[in-house]
Amino acid sequence: MxxxxxxxxxxxxxxxxxxxxxxxxxxxxxxxxxxxxxxxxxxxxxxxxxxxxxxxxxxxxxxxxxxxxxxxxxxxxxxxxxxxxxxxxxxxxxxxxxxxxxxxxxxxxxxxxQVPYTRRFYEFGTAPLEGKEEIIRAFARYTARMHEAGVYHKDYSPGNILFDIREGKPEFCVVDINRMKFGPVGIKMGCANFARLWGQQPFFRILATEYAAARHFDAEVCIKWVLHYRQKFWKAYSQRHPPEFQLDL
Structure with a gap:
């Protein structure tokens, strides 16, 4: 051996x-x-x-x-x-x-x-968004910083995104990082990165709008592409497995 x-x-x-x-x-x-x-x-x-x-x-x-x-x-x-x-x-x-x-x-x-974060993005599957909007916006900015740095997590799913509120602000941590891509991340590729996340359309609209602002993209274009890639992923996924949250395509 x-x-x-x-x-x-x-x-x-x-x-x-x-x-x-x-x-x-x-x-x-x-x-x-x-x-x-x-x-x-x-x-x-x-x-x-x-x-x-x-x-x-x-x-x-x-x-x-x-x-x-x-x-x-x-x-x-x-x-x-x-x-x-x-x-x-x-x-x-x-x-x-x-x-x-x-x-x-x-x-x-x-x-x-071992990191101390206790929350994962599964909680956005069906939970009301009221009071959580700033977490979503902060996460969009966090992802934008990753993409601007040329870092692309190829398994950007709810279980691989940990977070907690620290000193009144959301703090994020990515795990399971053995599948990564390094290099320029354009608008379509960046929007596609959110496809595996759980959540209803309002969640993704907030996410896409803030992501667009952080990267100086057109908000309506980002919303369109985020929803497009989300629908594409979950339509294919739901043919093989029942989604574990209420899916609104």
Whole structure:
């Protein structure tokens, strides 16, 4: 079994914990998510650490990831450092482990600081917007800053956007960042980024209007494209799965 281990120099004192994870992960920590991938929180050296164990890919992907494409854990680590350098809030990267056996990718781990945010964008699915308009506008401006910085989250869905109100102002944090695109983000591409979010049309109209203002786009054009890409995504999605919120297309 081969291991590739990267550790943020700031957290070199956690090396023994990180290198032991393949042997100790399943016996320790608190499970906070368990499916194909598994998330556990560990308390070490006065820090709360979030460790994501990635499921072993399908056979063909094990070959691809081992020689032609960076594994998800490595991308998550490198992208976190890149986002932090750009001033985009995401859990601080601590390290990653990529394991391979006989030339095929095996278990991988991404280690980051556990963040304290308690709210996710699922709550906008059917909840009244009254009193939440400023959160929506602040989120639109946050997304505009990401796009202006050339950062595009390819899985910009409700579970990957964390937030809380801090000192009277909304504060956002993006997670699950192993699928990112870096480069110029135009009006259509930017508007399409909101398609997976939950919410009714009034939510998206507020979002699109503020996003347009932040990026100096035409508001009506942004509203048109945001609603267009939203409808396109959810029509296709609802043919395969029943939406978990009241969908008004």
């Amino acid at each position: 081969k291991k590739k281990i990267l550790i943020n120099p700031k957290y070199e004192h956690l090396r023994s914990f990180i290198t032991s994870l393949p042997d100790t992960f399943s016996q320790n920590g608190k499970v906070i998510y368990q499916s194909r991938n598994e998330l556990r929180v560990f308390e070490k050296a006065g820090l709360s650490l979030n460790v994501k164990q990635f499921g072993i890919p399908l056979f063909f992907n094990r070959i691809i990831y081992n020689g032609f494409r960076p594994p998800k854990a490595l991308r998550a680590y490198e992208y976190a450092l890149k986002l932090q350098h750009s001033g985009i809030n995401t859990p601080e990267a601590i390290g990653c482990i990529c394991m391979s056996r006989r030339g095929l990718l095996d278990r991988c781990y991404f280690i980051s600081l």
